[in-house]
Amino acid sequence: MSETLLFVEDTLQIWALQFMGTVYFLRLLWILHFKAGGDRQAPTGRGTSPRKGILYSWLNVAMPWAMESTRKRAFMYAQFIIFHLGVVSAIGLSFIIPYAAEWLHSLVLVRVLQVSIGLAFAVGVWRIIRRMTHPVMRKISSPDDYFSLILLTVWFFFAFLSVPNNHQDGEGVLMTFFLLTAFFLVYVPFSKISHYLYYPFTRFYLGRTLGHRGVFPLRRTS
Amino acid sequence: MSRNSRSYKAERVIERLTRKVNRQMALSLAACVHCGMCTEACHYVLANPDDPTYAPAYKADRIRRLFKRHMDWTGRVIPWWVKAGSIYTDEELNELMDTVFGKCTNCRRCSINCPMGVDFAVVNRMARGLLVSVGIMPEGVAVVSKDQWEIGNQMGVLKEEYLDTLDWMSEELQQELKDPAAIIPIDKMDCEVVYSINPREVKYDPRTIADAAKIFHIAGENWTMPSEGWDMTNFGLFSGDDDLGGAVARRLYEKVEELRGKKLVISECGHGYRSTRCEGPNWAKYDVPFVMESSVITMLRYIREGRLKVDKSKNTIPVTFHDSCNNARSCGLFEEPRELLSLVVEDFREMYPNRSENYCCTGGGGAMSMSEYTPRRLKSAIVKAEQLKATGAKIVVTSCHNCVDGLTDLIRHYKLDMQVAQLVNLTANALVVEARVAVPVEVPAAVPAVEAALPLHGRRILVVDDEPDILTFFSTVLGDNGASVTQAPDGATCMDLARKEKPDLITLDLSMPGMDGGKIFEALRNDPELAGIPVCIITGKPELRRLIYDRPVPPPEGYLDKPVNDETLLLNVRKILKLV
Numbered sequence: 055m056s057e058t059l060l061f062v063e064d065t066l067q068i069w070a071l072q073f074m075g076t077v078y079f080l081r082l083l084w085i086l087h088f089k090a091g092g093d094r095q096a097p098t099g100r101g102t103s104p105r106k107g108i109l110y111s112w113l114n115v116a117m118p119w120a121m122e123s124t125r126k127r128a129f130m131y132a133q134f135i136i137f138h139l140g141v142v143s144a145i146g147l148s149f150i151i152p153y154a155a156e157w158l159h160s161l162v163l164v165r166v167l168q169v170s171i172g173l174a175f176a177v178g179v180w181r182i183i184r185r186m187t188h189p190v191m192r193k194i195s196s197p198d199d200y201f202s203l204i205l206l207t208v209w210f211f212f213a214f215l216s217v218p219n220n221h222q223d224g225e226g227v228l229m230t231f232f233l234l235t236a237f238f239l240v241y242v243p244f245s246k247i248s249h250y251l252y253y254p255f256t257r258f259y260l261g262r263t264l265g266h267r268g269v270f271p272l273r274r275t276s
Numbered sequence: 277m278s279r280n281s282r283s284y285k286a287e288r289v290i291e292r293l294t295r296k297v298n299r300q301m302a303l304s305l306a307a308c309v310h311c312g313m314c315t316e317a318c319h320y321v322l323a324n325p326d327d328p329t330y331a332p333a334y335k336a337d338r339i340r341r342l343f344k345r346h347m348d349w350t351g352r353v354i355p356w357w358v359k360a361g362s363i364y365t366d367e368e369l370n371e372l373m374d375t376v377f378g379k380c381t382n383c384r385r386c387s388i389n390c391p392m393g394v395d396f397a398v399v400n401r402m403a404r405g406l407l408v409s410v411g412i413m414p415e416g417v418a419v420v421s422k423d424q425w426e427i428g429n430q431m432g433v434l435k436e437e438y439l440d441t442l443d444w445m446s447e448e449l450q451q452e453l454k455d456p457a458a459i460i461p462i463d464k465m466d467c468e469v470v471y472s473i474n475p476r477e478v479k480y481d482p483r484t485i486a487d488a489a490k491i492f493h494i495a496g497e498n499w500t501m502p503s504e505g506w507d508m509t510n511f512g513l514f515s516g517d518d519d520l521g522g523a524v525a526r527r528l529y530e531k532v533e534e535l536r537g538k539k540l541v542i543s544e545c546g547h548g549y550r551s552t553r554c555e556g557p558n559w560a561k562y563d564v565p566f567v568m569e570s571s572v573i574t575m576l577r578y579i580r581e582g583r584l585k586v587d588k589s590k591n592t593i594p595v596t597f598h599d600s601c602n603n604a605r606s607c608g609l610f611e612e613p614r615e616l617l618s619l620v621v622e623d624f625r626e627m628y629p630n631r632s633e634n635y636c637c638t639g640g641g642g643a644m645s646m647s648e649y650t651p652r653r654l655k656s657a658i659v660k661a662e663q664l665k666a667t668g669a670k671i672v673v674t675s676c677h678n679c680v681d682g683l684t685d686l687i688r689h690y691k692l693d694m695q696v697a698q699l700v701n702l703t704a705n706a707l708v709v710e711a712r713v714a715v716p717v718e719v720p721a722a723v724p725a726v727e728a729a730l731p732l733h734g735r736r737i738l739v740v741d742d743e744p745d746i747l748t749f750f751s752t753v754l755g756d757n758g759a760s761v762t763q764a765p766d767g768a769t770c771m772d773l774a775r776k777e778k779p780d781l782i783t784l785d786l787s788m789p790g791m792d793g794g795k796i797f798e799a800l801r802n803d804p805e806l807a808g809i810p811v812c813i814i815t816g817k818p819e820l821r822r823l824i825y826d827r828p829v830p831p832p833e834g835y836l837d838k839p840v841n842d843e844t845l846l847l848n849v850r851k852i853l854k855l856v
Contacts, residue, residue: 084349085306088299094557096568099608111393122633123313123389130313134391190321193328194310194337196359198350244350246358249392252307256393259300263395264388267554268608272388272632 059225062232063152070239077243078251085255099268107265110272111257120272133177140174141206143167144213148235151219151228158219171214178207202245209234282364285410289363290346292406297343301402304394305343308333314396317389319635320379323656330379332386336396338375339403369412376403377414378649381641382514383601388632405516413515416645419816420511423839424524429507431475432839441478442501445486449493453709458493460485463535464500469574470537471501472508472528472552474545474677479839480745481677487704488543491575494707495583499541505531508542509677510551513602514642518559525556529564539567541574544698546600546676547640550607570609572675575703576616585708591621595702596669598627598660598683599634600676613675616699620706625667635659637674639682647787647816650742654789657686664692671695673702684744688765730758731850736777738762740770740796741785741814746838750783750814753842754849767791771799774806781852784832786815786824794824801829810852814840 097103110120118124124131147167150157157163181203185191212231221228242248264270282290297305310333315321320330328334337359344351344360351360363369384397407413408421423432439462446459461467469492477484492499505527512521532540542549553568578584597617603609610631617624627634638657643649664672664687672683672694683696737759739750744765751761762777764770767790774782782800786793793813800806812834813824825831833852836844 085299085302088297088302090299092558094561094563095554096564098554100611102608114393115391121389121391122629123317124391126316127313134311188312189326190315190328190331190334191310191312194312194331194333196310196357198358199310246309249307249309252303253392255299256303256307256395259303260387260393260395263300264608267606269388269605269632273610274629274631274633 055221056225059221059229059232062229062236066236067148067152067232067239070236074239074243078248081243081248081251085252090259093263093266095266097266097268102265102268102271104262104265107263107270108258108261110265110270111261112254114257115253133180136170136173137177137181140171140177140210143170143174144210144235147171147213147217148232151216151232155219158217164217167217168214171210171217175207175210175214178203178210182207198245202247205234205238205241206247209238282362283366283369285366285369285412286363288410289369289406290342292409293342294347296402296406297347300395301399302343302347304396304399305336305340306348307392308336308340308394309392311391314386314390314394317386318380319383319385319638319659320652320656322659329375332380332396335375335380336394336399338372339399366412369407369410372403373407373412373414376400376407377417377642377646378652381601381636381638381643383636383640384605385601385633385636388605401513401516403516404514405518408515408517414646414648415817416647417511417515417642420642420645421515421517421520424507424509424511425520428504428527429475430509430511431479433475433478434841435504437841438475438478438506439503441482441485445482445489448486449489453490453493455493458489460489461500463503464498466536467498467500467538469497469499469539469541470532470535471499471541471543471571472506472548473501473543474509474548475507476509476677476681476745477543479841480749481680484543484698484700487700488571490704490707491578491584491700494709495578497578497583500535500537502531502535508548508552509545510548510556511642512559513547513551513555514645521551521555522559522561525552526560526562528552529556529560529562532566537566539569541569541571543571544675544677544700546602547678549609549675550602554607570603570612570675572609572612572616572699575699576612576619579616579619584703585710586620586703586706587708588620588622588706590706591702592623593671594623594625594667594669595621595671595673595697596625596627596664596667597630598637598664598672598674598679599631600674600679601634601636601640603675604634605632609675613673613699616703617673620699620702621673623669625669627663627667627672629663635663637676637679637682638686639678644678644681644685647742647789650789653682654686654689657682657689661686661690661692664694665690669694671697673697673699675699681743681745688744730756731846731855732853733758735759735781735853736762736779737849738764738770738773738777738779738782740764740767740782740788740793742766742788743785746785749842750845753845757846759849767793767796767799770796774800774809775803778805779809781810781812781849783812783814783849786813787817794827797824797832798827798829801827810834812836812848812852814838814845 118131215227216231314332318332324330341361345362350358380400382397387395420430424430442460449458510524549570557564599610638653643653680696687694737754741747747763755761764773784793810833813832814836816838834848
């Protein structure tokens, strides 16, 4: 393995991670500088509470039956899960290769990662097409939306190819994957991809409010 | 205007935006990933599938772009990359108004369908408030807000009118129950219950006050109604004006405290319940020391405690229930109405989807007061109409006055064979009134119905208005005074009926979808057969008066501004008909 690849796999990633961590920290401070709205009202509804509401809200992502938007569109939920599992796998891969490369001697793990990342790549392509062709998606999309999605999809592609960690036949694929990873880490805090930083907060506040008001957990009959 | 200079109003909006955004709003503005999952949650989208500008994410982006441009670093540095942008002209502010007032009822259905937890309704309300703060709002919102600020209630009901109505309802109750003690107590101190209502009940539907009074009386409740500060509705919720919201809520809370009431019972009104029970304490920064509950819960409690006896066989017509967005999606009030219905009606049919997932009646968020958006509203109402139709019910019950109006309008528009009722009506109808110990009561003998003595006896009047409440109100007042009344909800019907019936008088609204009142008036005057029929213009838009008088036809015989009470209406009609 070349010194350059070693640097890109390790040192560069640490620098990028540090940068991302710093910007995220600043981002958190920015969010926290907004005054949080309070709630003086006595609770409404039955059998729920802010705590239950928050828990329900946080776990919402794992309950496709909870929201009509995911309940009625199973494919949308499935592609969401596949895409995000792919992200987790590709991030995991970026740590496994420099720090636990021997794990990739396991053919099972290699296949699991390849399937996960490969499917996520397919979803990424589908998402790009949807974003470019669906009238609503086109209307609401910004350059950042397109770029972030394309970036991730290309990243999946190189992650998929990098899974075997085979640098004997050339380092181009691995080099590209890790350079993309580093760029990704630096770019994320400025893009929509940083949504996962907000997720716990948005769902916390929505859950707290609607739990206090007896709405969360949602009840329905259908 | 150049991109370097901003109009005064646009400047104020930007300035206030930075002060108004709190953490929850900032997160909702920052967290959207444009996944599009909210799209089909919105009834406007479902009714307009080819128009992406109705998508909640798109509508939110009209506000989000400002936030990003002025408050978020990426948007400040590379605005085009994240579609950030500012606002410079009053025209742009008007475009924003069209979105936040005319394309969203703040029903919150998209909020509960957003995987990220983006609460668009809160953001939309905030944007409404910013526009209102610089005087940009639909005219109806301005009129209603003004009434609530200045007169103390959103329909401009005067104190005398309110007290007269309560007196009238007291008399009706005494006669119905043959009990002199059956009155509506006003400003009684130290009561268990202080009952607050929607001014619409005074203006158009006093029967609901009488029904509630009957329930309180039979339940043996120690209750009262306040002489002032009785309006539990709050246009601040719709206009986004927290100052108005706080002032209105405070007025009510302080009155209850002044009366030393133990509990504030809020009549059936979705936005009133939410504003008074949930949002009011926050807007007014008021720690409310008494209990507040919906009259639905009160009625249910009375039945469970054995204070009311009901017989569901008195309500046999199939009934369905429409969940008000504010009640169900913002206050968790959805099981109690069903429990009450199960006690007072025989045939209840669930509507799907329901509870927190129910669709808006399309009249929410103040939409009923924004007549400029009526065609848009009625188009989106197809979603609700289909929901209603699928139940097979003949009565749709709702615990919200806005929903009553919205549903009535769409039922008429889509020609559904249904009526709208509230729980208080059905509960009062199901009451089993036990015989009381006979107390000699001086009940005024029924006045013989000498129709000829009625002031408008024999007169035929055509009432033209697109608002069903107004049609009902005018028809009732004129009919009760002996007139033979026909109704026309639009211009075409008006012209047909005028030719067929040749009425003695036409009362004509100006702002109506399709053929507006000005055109109808001119058409009437230009038709030799109809030109001689006196016309009384009755409008909520006084500024349109000039447009009527500028027309090259003889002016109308009468002109009244809404809101108009029964006495004024009657007096003017009699004057025009030369009966006084």
